[in-house]
Amino acid sequence: MHSSFVSAMPRITIALNEKDHRALKLLSLRDKRRLSELIDEAIKIYLTSTGGYGLSISEANSEPTDRGQRPNG
Structure with missing residues (x-):
């Protein structure tokens, strides 16, 4: 049961x-x-300290940024 849960999680490479x-x-x-x-x-x-869990798609920045950096200004 545990392995099926783990395989269902998205994976990333950093x-x-x-x-x-x-x-x-x-x-x-x-x-x-x-x-x-x-x-x-x-x-x-x-995510907890920055309020990331409370964000929704409509609140996301509409301008893409490079590699997660915040836009200037």
Whole structure:
């Protein structure tokens, strides 16, 4: 049952610089948690603190930005 739930989740690939990757890997070893758990937790904290969970399509910026950066102005 668990594996079917995991396979239904969208997957992404991210690129990390060496310093961030090493720090996350060391934290995962220290805390005996999977790297994906740490990243998932960090994303949830960010979405909660920025109000991301409350956004809707109509509130999204209509102008696309490069690589998630905010537009100037």
